[in-house]
Amino acid sequence: xxxxxxxxxxxxxxxxxxxxxxxxxxxxxxxxxxxxxxxxxxxxxxxxxxxxxxxxxxxxxxxxxxxxxxxxxxxxxxxxxxxxxxxxxxxxxxxxxxxxxxxxxxxxxxxxxxxxxxxxxxxxxxxxxxxxxxxxxxxxxxxxxxxxxxxxxxxxxxxxxxxxxxxxxxxxxxxxxxxxxxxxxxxxxxxxxxxxxxxxxxxxxxxxxxxxxxxxxxxxxxxxxxxxxxxxxxxxxxxxxxxxxxxxxxxxxxxxxxxxxxxxxxxxxxxxxxxxxxxxxxxxxxxxxxxxxxxxxxxxxxxxxxxxxxxxxxxxxxxxxxxxx
Ligand code: AHR
Numbered sequence: 008x009x010x011x012x013x014x015x016x017x018x019x020x021x022x023x024x025x026x027x028x029x030x031x032x033x034x035x036x037x038x039x040x041x042x043x044x045x046x047x048x049x050x051x052x053x054x055x056x057x058x059x060x061x062x063x064x065x066x067x068x069x070x071x072x073x074x075x076x077x078x079x080x081x082x083x084x085x086x087x088x089x090x091x092x093x094x095x096x097x098x099x100x101x102x103x104x105x106x107x108x109x110x111x112x113x114x115x116x117x118x119x120x121x122x123x124x125x126x127x128x129x130x131x132x133x134x135x136x137x138x139x140x141x142x143x144x145x146x147x148x149x150x151x152x153x154x155x156x157x158x159x160x161x162x163x164x165x166x167x168x169x170x171x172x173x174x175x176x177x178x179x180x181x182x183x184x185x186x187x188x189x190x191x192x193x194x195x196x197x198x199x200x201x202x203x204x205x206x207x208x209x210x211x212x213x214x215x216x217x218x219x220x221x222x223x224x225x226x227x228x229x230x231x232x233x234x235x236x237x238x239x240x241x242x243x244x245x246x247x248x249x250x251x252x253x254x255x256x257x258x259x260x261x262x263x264x265x266x267x268x269x270x271x272x273x274x275x276x277x278x279x280x281x282x283x284x285x286x287x288x289x290x291x292x293x294x295x296x297x298x299x300x301x302x303x304x305x306x307x308x309x310x311x312x313x314x315x316x317x318x319x320x321x322x323x324x325x326x327x328x329x330x331x332x
Contacts, residue, residue, distance in 0.1 A: 153191020
């Protein structure tokens with residue numbers, strides 16, 4: 008009985024989630040006439056970054072006159088696969104999605120290809136060997152983000168003999184940003200044996216999980232010098248855990264995170280976070296441009312990398328007021 012109820016709830020959620028965001032203002036013409044329709048499968052609503060990304064995609068679709076069918080997968084790959092299949096059935100003109108994890112997409116991507124519906128990857132990539140399964144991938148260089156975090160720590164700890172004990176809050180297990188931010192950071196700090204990652208676990212990119220995992224880290228590791236969090240939300244949750252343990256975030260434990268969303272930047276300006284590597288969620292306008300080009304059969308680059316920067320505490324104070332998200 009319980010199983011039946013859960014199944015009904017899931018069907019209901021998917022049905023609600025697969026709603027259209029309305030026709031665009033001017034109405035971009037589809038290849039066969041009519042308005043261009045894009046099916047977009049979003050990862051979820053796990054972080055401030057994700058909320059800003061969703062808004063950017065929805066606003067840009069409206070501006071571009073593209074009819075956006077939007078679905079929220081609630082961080083579940085099976086929901087994304089269902090959404091993509093539904094978009095194929097609805098014969099949308101183009102499918103865009105941000106894959107929650109890297110593996111396991113070949114079958115559904117082949118179904119889209121067989122239906123002649125082009126696919127654009129946005130934000131996160133897939134590990135498919137067959138690169139013809141999608142037209143382009145728009146998003147950040149997550150390995151480079153991890154390297155930037157490692158370079159700051161190396162510079163910051165120049166005069167310290169070590170050991171420098173680091174705990175790491177990873178993003179969603181199996182996701183491209185978790186895999187790549189981990190490897191980029193490890194590559195840089197691995198050059199100096201004084202850096203020790205004493206604990207590393209997923210906080211699923213959420214504030215609640217970040218807090219929970221940091222509480223466990225603090226209990227089992229009395230001597231933590233640095234927290235490297237794969238996103239601001241987990242860092243913000245961890246700050247609550249650190250304060251709850253009677254320690255001062257940013258002083259007793261230095262914190263490096265990724266994203267630069269407003270709440271993260273506020274914590275950086277307040278001295279609680281030590282350094283943030285930016286990951287821009289404002290991908291909507293570029294995504295719509297790429298979709299139009301793909302549908303017009305114009306050449307698009309296989310990879311479009313987002314431009315990003317980094318922020319110190321002083322830089323955060325200067326830009327905080329003008330931060331869009
Ligand atoms: O894929 C981008 C990552 O996903 C962001 O850094 C994180 O906040 C989000 O959940």
